[in-house]
Amino acid sequence: MPAVTGHGHDGAQDHGQGHHGHDHGDPSAMRPVAEHAAAVAALLAPMPAETVPLAAARGRVLADDLVSPHALPPFANSAMDGYAVRSADLAGAPAELPVAADIPAGRTDGPPLAPGTAHRIMTGAAMPDGADAVVQVEWTDAGTEQVRVDRAVGAGQNVRGAGEDVTPGQVVLTAGTLLGPAQIGLAAAVGAGTLAVRRRPRVLVLSTGSELVAPGEPLRHGQIHESNGPMLTAAVDDAGARGELLRFVPDDVEQFTRTLDEALAARSDDPVDLVLTSGGVSAGAYEVVKDAFSGRGVTFSKVAMQPGMPQGVGHHRGPAGDVAVVTLPGNPVSSLVSFEVFVRPVLRRVLGHPQPERPRVRARVAEALTSPAGRRQFRRGRIDAVAGTVAPVGAAGSHLLAALAHADCLFVVDEDVTRVEAGESVEVWLLDG
Amino acid sequence: MPAVTGHGHDGAQDHGQGHHGHDHGDPSAMRPVAEHAAAVAALLAPMPAETVPLAAARGRVLADDLVSPHALPPFANSAMDGYAVRSADLAGAPAELPVAADIPAGRTDGPPLAPGTAHRIMTGAAMPDGADAVVQVEWTDAGTEQVRVDRAVGAGQNVRGAGEDVTPGQVVLTAGTLLGPAQIGLAAAVGAGTLAVRRRPRVLVLSTGSELVAPGEPLRHGQIHESNGPMLTAAVDDAGARGELLRFVPDDVEQFTRTLDEALAARSDDPVDLVLTSGGVSAGAYEVVKDAFSGRGVTFSKVAMQPGMPQGVGHHRGPAGDVAVVTLPGNPVSSLVSFEVFVRPVLRRVLGHPQPERPRVRARVAEALTSPAGRRQFRRGRIDAVAGTVAPVGAAGSHLLAALAHADCLFVVDEDVTRVEAGESVEVWLLDG
Numbered sequence: 001m002p003a004v005t006g007h008g009h010d011g012a013q014d015h016g017q018g019h020h021g022h023d024h025g026d027p028s029a030m031r032p033v034a035e036h037a038a039a040v041a042a043l044l045a046p047m048p049a050e051t052v053p054l055a056a057a058r059g060r061v062l063a064d065d066l067v068s069p070h071a072l073p074p075f076a077n078s079a080m081d082g083y084a085v086r087s088a089d090l091a092g093a094p095a096e097l098p099v100a101a102d103i104p105a106g107r108t109d110g111p112p113l114a115p116g117t118a119h120r121i122m123t124g125a126a127m128p129d130g131a132d133a134v135v136q137v138e139w140t141d142a143g144t145e146q147v148r149v150d151r152a153v154g155a156g157q158n159v160r161g162a163g164e165d166v167t168p169g170q171v172v173l174t175a176g177t178l179l180g181p182a183q184i185g186l187a188a189a190v191g192a193g194t195l196a197v198r199r200r201p202r203v204l205v206l207s208t209g210s211e212l213v214a215p216g217e218p219l220r221h222g223q224i225h226e227s228n229g230p231m232l233t234a235a236v237d238d239a240g241a242r243g244e245l246l247r248f249v250p251d252d253v254e255q256f257t258r259t260l261d262e263a264l265a266a267r268s269d270d271p272v273d274l275v276l277t278s279g280g281v282s283a284g285a286y287e288v289v290k291d292a293f294s295g296r297g298v299t300f301s302k303v304a305m306q307p308g309m310p311q312g313v314g315h316h317r318g319p320a321g322d323v324a325v326v327t328l329p330g331n332p333v334s335s336l337v338s339f340e341v342f343v344r345p346v347l348r349r350v351l352g353h354p355q356p357e358r359p360r361v362r363a364r365v366a367e368a369l370t371s372p373a374g375r376r377q378f379r380r381g382r383i384d385a386v387a388g389t390v391a392p393v394g395a396a397g398s399h400l401l402a403a404l405a406h407a408d409c410l411f412v413v414d415e416d417v418t419r420v421e422a423g424e425s426v427e428v429w430l431l432d433g
Numbered sequence: 434m435p436a437v438t439g440h441g442h443d444g445a446q447d448h449g450q451g452h453h454g455h456d457h458g459d460p461s462a463m464r465p466v467a468e469h470a471a472a473v474a475a476l477l478a479p480m481p482a483e484t485v486p487l488a489a490a491r492g493r494v495l496a497d498d499l500v501s502p503h504a505l506p507p508f509a510n511s512a513m514d515g516y517a518v519r520s521a522d523l524a525g526a527p528a529e530l531p532v533a534a535d536i537p538a539g540r541t542d543g544p545p546l547a548p549g550t551a552h553r554i555m556t557g558a559a560m561p562d563g564a565d566a567v568v569q570v571e572w573t574d575a576g577t578e579q580v581r582v583d584r585a586v587g588a589g590q591n592v593r594g595a596g597e598d599v600t601p602g603q604v605v606l607t608a609g610t611l612l613g614p615a616q617i618g619l620a621a622a623v624g625a626g627t628l629a630v631r632r633r634p635r636v637l638v639l640s641t642g643s644e645l646v647a648p649g650e651p652l653r654h655g656q657i658h659e660s661n662g663p664m665l666t667a668a669v670d671d672a673g674a675r676g677e678l679l680r681f682v683p684d685d686v687e688q689f690t691r692t693l694d695e696a697l698a699a700r701s702d703d704p705v706d707l708v709l710t711s712g713g714v715s716a717g718a719y720e721v722v723k724d725a726f727s728g729r730g731v732t733f734s735k736v737a738m739q740p741g742m743p744q745g746v747g748h749h750r751g752p753a754g755d756v757a758v759v760t761l762p763g764n765p766v767s768s769l770v771s772f773e774v775f776v777r778p779v780l781r782r783v784l785g786h787p788q789p790e791r792p793r794v795r796a797r798v799a800e801a802l803t804s805p806a807g808r809r810q811f812r813r814g815r816i817d818a819v820a821g822t823v824a825p826v827g828a829a830g831s832h833l834l835a836a837l838a839h840a841d842c843l844f845v846v847d848e849d850v851t852r853v854e855a856g857e858s859v860e861v862w863l864l865d866g
Contacts, residue, residue, distance in 0.1 A: 054648055055678065058667040072834070074652055079832075104684070104719050106644030108655040122719060124644055124763075126655040165833045172835055180864075181671055181772075185664030185765050186838040189657070193649020211539030211557055215487055216626020219507055222541040222559040224622070231618030234491040238614055245488065251537065286537050286555060330557075332618050361818075385794075399512075400598045401505070402605055405619040431613075 027374025027415075030304035031311075033341065039299070039313045040342045043324040044273060044350045047198040054188055057179045059240065060197035061352040066173040068190035071163035076127040078103075080158040083118040083140060083147055084131035093152040099145055103128065118147050127159055134158035166190060176354040198352040201241045201273040204263060205233045208280040208288045209330065210250040227401065228278040228335050232328070235339050236276070239347040251280065251288045257318070260292075264320040275323055276343065279330025281310045289327050298325050304415060305376045307334035308341065332401045333394075337378050340410060340429070358429040363411070366391040368422045371413040380407035383428055390428050408432050460807025460848075463737035464744075466774065472732070472746045473775045476757035477706060477783045480632040487621055490612045492673065493630035494785040499606040501623035504596035509560040511536075513591040516551040516573060516580055517564035526585040532578055536561065551580050560592055567591035599623060609787040631785040634674045634706040637696060638666045641713040641721045642763065643683040660834065661711040661768050665761070668772050669709070672780040684713065684721045690751075693725075697753040708756055709776065712763030714743045722760050731758050737848060738809045740767035741774065765834045766827075770811050773843060773862070791862040796844070799824040801855045804846040813840035816861055823861050841865050 049063035078084065089097065097118040103110045105124040113119055113130035121127075121134060133153040141148040166172055172186055173179075179187070179195070187195055212226040213219055229245045236243030249259050264272055280289030281300060290300055290312070298314035312327030326343055328335045340358070348356035366389045371377040380403060381390040390411050394403025410429040413420055420426060482496035511517065522530065533550040536543045538557040546552055546563035554560070554567060566586040574581040599605055605619055606612075612620070612628070620628055645659040646652055662678045669676030682692050697705055713722030714733060723733055723745070731747030745760030759776055761768045773791070781789035799822045804810040813836060814823040823844050827836025843862040846853055853859060 054663050055666065058670055070652065074657060075654060105642060106655055106684070108653045110655065124642070124657070160832065166835050170835075173838065179667075181664050181668035182769060182834075182838040182840070184667045185660045185769065186834045188648040188660035188663045189765065189834050191648050191650075191652070191658045193647065209538060209557070214626065215621040215624050217624075219503065219624070220541045221508060222539055222543065224507060224557070225624045227618045227621035230487050230621045231614050233488065234612075234617045235614035237491055251539070332622065336615060336618065399593065401615075401619045401622050402599050402603075405606065405615040407615070 027304050027372070029302070030309070030374070031301040032415075033303060033305050033376045036301060036303045036311055036313065037342055037345075040326055041346050041349070043313065043315075043326070044201065044346055046352065047201055047273075047350050049196045050199045051194045051196055053194055054184060054192060057184055057187070057195045057197060058181070060179050060195070060200075061240070062173055062175055062177040062179060062183075063196040063198045063352060065171045065175050066187060066190070066192060066195070068166045068168065068170050068172050070191065071168050072166035072189055073160050073162055073164065076162050077160050078121045078123055078125050078127060078134045078158060079160050080134050080136040081122050082120075082134045082136040082158065083149065084113060084121040084128050084134055085118050085149070085153065086113065086115060086131060087133040087153050087155045087157070089116055090135070090149055090152045094148060094150050096146055096148050099143060099147050101128070102144075118149075120144065120147075132156065132159070176352050178353065198350070201347055201350055202267070202270060203236045203241050203243050203274045203276055203347070204246055204267075204272045205229055205236065205243055205276050205278075206246045206249070206260065207232075207278045207330075208249060208251060208256060210286075214247075227332050228328075228330065231332060231336060232276055232278060232339060235336065235344065236347065239344045240351050240353070241347045249288075251286045253288050253291045256288050256292050260316065261318040261320060264318060264323055268320055271321075272323055274347075275316060275325045276328065276339075277325070278328045278335045281312050281327045281329060293325060293327065297322075298327065300327070304374055305341070305378065306372055307331065307378070308338040309334075309375075311338060311342070331399050333380070333399055333404050336404065337380075337410065340431075341378065358410075358431065361385075361428050361430065362425045363388050363390040363428045364423050364425055365389070365411070365420050366422065368420065369413070370419050371417055373418050374415055376415050377413035378410050379413065380404055381409045381411050381428065382407060383409045383430065390426065460737050460805070462735070463742070463807070464734040465848075466736060466738050466809050469734060469736045469744055469746065470775050470778075473759055474779050474782070476746065476748075476759070477634065477779055479785065480634055480706075480783050482629045483632045484627045484629055486627055487617060487625060490617055490620070490628045490630060491614070493612050493628070493633075494673070495606055495608055495610040495612060495616075496629040496631045496785060498604045498608050499620060499623070499625060499628070501599045501601060501603050501605050503624065504601050505599035505622055506593055506595055506597065509595050510593050511554045511556055511558050511560060511567045511591060512593050513567050513569040514555050515553075515567045515569040515571075515591065516582065517546060517554040517561055517567055518551050518582070518586065519546065519548060519564060520566040520586050520588045520590070522549055523568070523582055523585040527581060527583050529579055529581050532576060532580050534561070535577075551582075553577065553580075565589065565592070609785050611786065631783070634780055634783055635700070635703060636669045636674050636676050636707045636709055636780070637679055637693075637700075637705045638662055638669065638676055638709050638711075639679045639682070639693065640665075640711045640763075641682060641684060641689060643719075647680075660765050661761075661763065664765060664769060665709055665711060665772060668769065668777065669780065672777045673784050673786070674780045682721075684719045686721050686724045689721050689725050693749065694751040694753060697751060697756055701753055704754075705756055707780075708749060708758045709761065709772075710758070711761045711768045714745050714760045714762060726758060726760065730755075731760065733760070737807055738774070738811065739805055740764065740811070741771040742767075742808075744771060744775070764832050766813070766832055766837050769837065770813075770843065773864075774811065791843075791864065794861050794863065795858045796821050796823040796861045797856050797858055798822070798844070798853050799855065801853065802846070803852050804850055806851050807848055809848050810846035811843050812846065813837050814842045814844050814861065815840060816842045816863065823859065
């Protein structure tokens with residue numbers, strides 16, 4: 001059992017937000033982080049595909065390879081404003097050619113080019129049959145009836161060939177692509193008015209605690225403002241899923257279960273994929289989440305980590321059917337760290353992200369630090385990418401939310417490490433990446 | 434004048450999407466990139482603040498410092514489930530103490546602790562007056578009438594002091610903070626039900642070209658699918674602003690102006706901050722954007738860059754009032770690169786981001802490449818952060834949208850550099866950061 005050294009330190013980190021918990025125990029009896037992570041990962045299957053308009057696709061993940069039905073460009077076209085010509089006609093340039101047609105971009109009925117003539121052509125306009133090059137207007141007198149061309153051009157010059165960018169049937173974006181501006185531009189260019197993307201998992205966020213008061217409401221002595229609900233809902237949305245905050249309820253098992261079941265039933269048309277709770281999972285006398293779910297499909301464990309020891313995973317089997325459940329500890333720092341370790345990668349994986357994890361780098365710690373034996377420690381930090389260093393923000397087992405809000409990374413101290421010297425290298429998870 | 438080497442190369446990059454343009458000229462007569470960027474930056478003032486509910490604040494930028502009106506924790510509370518005691522009473526532990534009260538979290542009327550007694554207390558519950566420490570339940574027999582305590586505790590042990598995290602009046606988040614899950618959690622914890630954030634600029638995106646067909650519609654010969662509109666709208670949203678795509682119009686000045694003025698008038702309750710056009714800005718015979726805006730408040734220039742030479746900036750003075758205008762070239766690659774260089778940093782700056790620019794790093798180019806004299810070249814690339822190298826994707830002046838969609842960075846070749854050898858260092862802008 002790690003020594004409890006006083007408030008705000010090792011023993012104190014899995015409580016907070018006024019929730020109940022114990023953060024001590026025999027590490028050898030604890031569940032390894034990887035084992036709990038696997039149990040959470042097993043809860044959710046990859047999301048099915050749904051079709052959305054292109055304008056709604058930003059930030060979504062492509063469910064199927066996108067195949068272009070046509071070439072891009074779809075037809076040979078001019079790369080310049082100028083004159084479509086047969087290059088052979090200009091072999092003896094300078095030369096004069098009659099201008100037989102005018103081809104603005106978008107003209108769909110451009111006539112073929114007769115030998116010894118030119119067509120005035122704009123950038124992007126289809127090359128007329130018979131032409132093999134474009135002379136840019138700057139090399140001419142810009143005539144509209146007759147044009148004087150000063151220089152010869154080679155075959156193919158200033159012509160974009162059909163299919164130079166994309167060939168018909170080409171896979172232009174693969175399943176798992178995150179759709180940003182450039183990908184949406186490419187999808188539009190190959191004519192996709194809609195895209196098949198993975199459905200965003202729906203996550204119901206519920207926090208518990210009789211001491212909780214909604215932000216914006218006044219506090220009485222003994223009460224605190226509820227922060228986990230808004231925080232975890234934002235974290236769910238940030239991961240690309242759909243978070244919905246269900247108003248927190250007091251520490252009452254019957255009220256908790258009824259509220260949850262009513263909420264699930266009310267959403268049966270667009271069912272909830274995951275219930276995410278915080279608090280009420282520890283060893284205190286009033287542990288509403290644990291009492292509501294224990295022995296009914298949810299397994300509660302002490303996980304060998306710091307912070308975030310009390311964790312639960314399983315299914316709630318209610319009147320509205322089975323729903324996956326992950327229970328996070330009540331302390332806000334523990335809760336968000338646990339979300340990062342267990343929940344976010346799973347949400348992103350079922351969304352189809354090829355890289356569900358946060359970007360990971362290695363950096364040297366700026367100061368020596370300690371970690372409990374047998375537990376994986378997740379420290380909050382600020383990285384200096386230029387120096388290649390990471391500085392801890394807040395104490396190891398800290399419940400300090402202000403420090404968390406100023407961190408830009410987590411870093412990991414492995415289970416078998418109890419002390420890291422300044423300058424030693426650690427794995428860093430970049431939260432802004 | 435740089436040599437035109439053929440289709441798809443140097444001379445061809447500012448056209449495309451079927452739009453019109455010239456990408457050649459005397460670099461010494463061109464507008465420097467920095468000068469055009471300054472003109473775009475001068476268009477928009479910092480956005481005013483607006484108040485939004487906490488649940489709508491994710492991804493927004495805080496407009497004012499957030500001050501906590503109270504301490505966090507607001508009161509001294511227990512960090513453990515256990516027994517609140519006077520540490521002096523346990524000096525001779527083991528000891529037996531009568532349990533005089535039960536203090537669950539959220540109890541607002543906990544009585545003071547009489548000497549020689551204990552109160553059963555849950556994590557997060559307010560410490561009773563007179564108590565100075567908590568004994569965790571594991572060090573006791575967990576009695577409810579009488580408790581046997583096995584070990585002594587020091588004063589302050591397992592107690593979180595009021596204000597340990599935040600003191601009253603403390604600035605917990607500064608103006609300019611991007612609000613993610615942790616920041617929203619902290620704001621909630623200090624009781625903020627709403628937050629003052631910068632209003633998101635409203636951007637109307639308009640592309641032009643008679644050859645354009647909406648994605649999802651069939652193409653006739655000479656037509657292409659409109660890609661800039663969806664792409665730029667997504668890019669605006671990605672920057673944190675509000676993009677709205679106005680259906681593109683044919684190359685007709687009167688129709689263009691009427692469509693724009695009607696759209697601006699229809700939005701006068703929530704006015705448009707910026708009109709962003711693509712295409713129609715070059716030297717061809719049909720340049721609707723240039724013809725509509727020239728001499729009426731918008732300045733068109735050749736900017737010394739590749740791609741993206743034809744640029745415009747200014748104001749449209751229509752019946753609905755003045756509105757800022759930026760005109761981008763029509764080629765999708767030029768258009769998105771121009772957006773990155775000129776528009777995105779300005780949108781983020783007026784949104785209050787302390788770091789409006791993309792993250793910039795240096796990396797060694799994987800292969801030798803050339804760049805036109807006197808123009809700043811923006812290449813699309815893929816970075817290998819581990820190796821510290823960047824590989825170009827697509828040719829320098831490429832109109833290839835497929836290549837753009839597979840790039841994860843831009844990199845910069847300065848105006849006075851015409852050749853970069855493999856292994857030389859360049860500035861890289863990370864697009865995924």
